Amino acid sequence: MRREAGYDRGHLAPNGDMPESESQHQSLSLARMILQALDYNRNLTATRGRALGxxxxYVVTGPVYQGSEIEALKGRAPIPTHIYKSPGSS
Structure with missing residues (x-):
């Protein structure tokens, strides 16, 4: 993703949170990524911090596409209007 577009391809589940190499490899699938604003994708640490220790x-996370007209980058990749992360216990 080009930075000048203002978005990153953000992982719904960060690679750094995966417990072993197989799940780390699987987390890199493009199917597990969404467009995220640069600041959101690069500075979000609250969920990980709340879960440590x-x-x-389990963290339920995903995009929300709210409204009747959803923007799309280059007319192809939909841009979420919101992203949710809900940490819970096992």
């Missing part, structure tokens, strides 16, 4: 955690 609290045992096994």
């Amino acid at each position: 609290r045992g096994e955690r």
